[in-house]
Amino acid sequence: MNLIDKNLLLDQNQEDRAQSIRDSLRDAIIDRRLGPGSKLAEAEVGALFDVSRTVVRSALQMLAYEGLVRIERNRGAFVSNPTPEEARQVFDTRRLIEPGIVRAATVRISKADIEDLRDHLILEDRFMNERGPAARRAEIKASGDFHLKIARHSGNAILEKFMDELVARSSLVIALYGRTGVSRCGHSEHRDLLDAMERGDADRACALMLHHIDHIEADLDLREVAAMTLKDALAT
The missing domain is CATH 1.20.120.530 (GntR ligand-binding domain-like)
Structure with a gap:
């Protein structure tokens, strides 16, 4: 396997892990185990799933795109609190x-x-x-x-x-x-x-x-x- 193939495999693995974290967090939000306004600290999520902050950030961005999470600059990510x-x-x-x-x-x-x-x-x-x-x-x-x-x-x-x-x-x-x-x-x-x-x-x-x-x-x-x-x- 050449370097390009290894990098592609690594990217795919990270994408799969981000998707898995997104699914777990999404289920917790929908099941109301994580209520509106709950903070989703990158470091804590990363430690729980044993992944880098880069992977966590990707998962949180997926949830933000769906409207389930809001990301605030210099504050972090929170479960959305709809008006x-x-x-x-x-x-x-x-x-x-x-x-x-x-x-x-x-x-x-x-x-x-x-x-x-x-x-x-x-x-x-x-x-x-x-x-x-x-x-x-x-x-x-x-x-x-x-x-x-x-x-x-x-x-x-x-x-x-x-x-x-x-x-x-x-x-x-x-x-x-x-x-x-x-x-x-x-x-x-x-x-x-x-x-x-x-x-x-x-x-x-x-x-x-x-x-x-x-x-x-x-x-x-x-x-x-x-x-x-x-x-x-x-x-x-």
């Missing part, structure tokens, strides 16, 4: 995108795809009936995964990738602004939506998806809060 307006934009975008995904999936969905989604609903029910923080995180992730599965069954890889980012951003918004601490991604609404898709009723499925997104957003408290001084904030 109320950014949160509204996430759900406005979902209202524009997901009905089209549902329509495409309804046209081409197979019996096996329907069974796959029904099996997933059983998994959601199981997490919903369990207690504790771990079960709660699993329930929220499973709810998001239901939407990703529909995107996968649409047959449009670009829309699937876009939905992956939107669901991740939604998880951040829910972590920050959710009133109840759950996704409110109602299981009965998932079933109604799937029933309409199985019947081939694309119009009904699209209407149910819009109602469903409204339901999720309704659980968020997106009111603007005026900044207070420390004295006022701690006053009885």
